[in-house]
Amino acid sequence: MEKECVLVAASLPAGESLFRLLAYRKVPFAVLVNQKEQKEKLLKLGIERIVEVDTQNPASWSAPDFSICRVFLFEDSLNLTCRYLQIIKQWTDAPVYVVTGSCKPRTLYKSLGAERVVHCPNGDLSSLGIKTYQSVSV
Numbered sequence: 001m002e003k004e005c006v007l008v009a010a011s012l013p014a015g016e017s018l019f020r021l022l023a024y025r026k027v028p029f030a031v032l033v034n035q036k037e038q039k040e041k042l043l044k045l046g047i048e049r050i051v052e053v054d055t056q057n058p059a060s061w062s063a064p065d066f067s068i069c070r071v072f073l074f075e076d077s078l079n080l081t082c083r084y085l086q087i088i089k090q091w092t093d094a095p096v097y098v099v100t101g102s103c104k105p106r107t108l109y110k111s112l113g114a115e116r117v118v119h120c121p122n123g124d125l126s127s128l129g130i131k132t133y134q135s136v137s138v
Contacts, residue, residue, distance in 0.1 A: 002037045005069065006123065007070070007071045008022075008030070008031050008032065011038070011051070018072065019031070019047060028049075030051050030066065031049070032056065032088075033050060033053075052105050055080065064091065067092075067096055070097070071094055072099060073088075073114075074099045075102070075105075088113075096113055100118070
């Protein structure tokens with residue numbers, strides 16, 4: 001049986017350090033994108049597992065063909081993060097962590113299913129704590 005994956009939605013360069021960390025720790029992961037340009041950039045970085053969704057078309061929100069153990073959403077915009085939460089909560093009951101530079105949308109994200117909203121100024125991953133990655137069961 002295939003190992004569960006961590007699902008990450010993060011634009012570059014914010015997600016690059018997380019992708020590197022997960023790859024270094026040999027934690028299976030996939031990246032969620034909503035634009036072909038993002039997908040092409042990730043492919044050039046060597047990211048193999050990419051889930052592409054059309055956020056405007058609910059009929060295209062098919063669950064990926066792997067189990068998700070944990071989700072990290074890096075906030076690009078309020079609207080996109082809310083849409084990703086709506087999509088992901090249809091796919092899995094796995095915990096969802098939203099990483100944001102703002103304190104304001106915390107309640108909104110939690111109401112849409114985020115287990116934890118982490119304030120990371122300037123995308124500093126140290127605010128997440130290394131235990132977050134060590135505790136991923138794969």
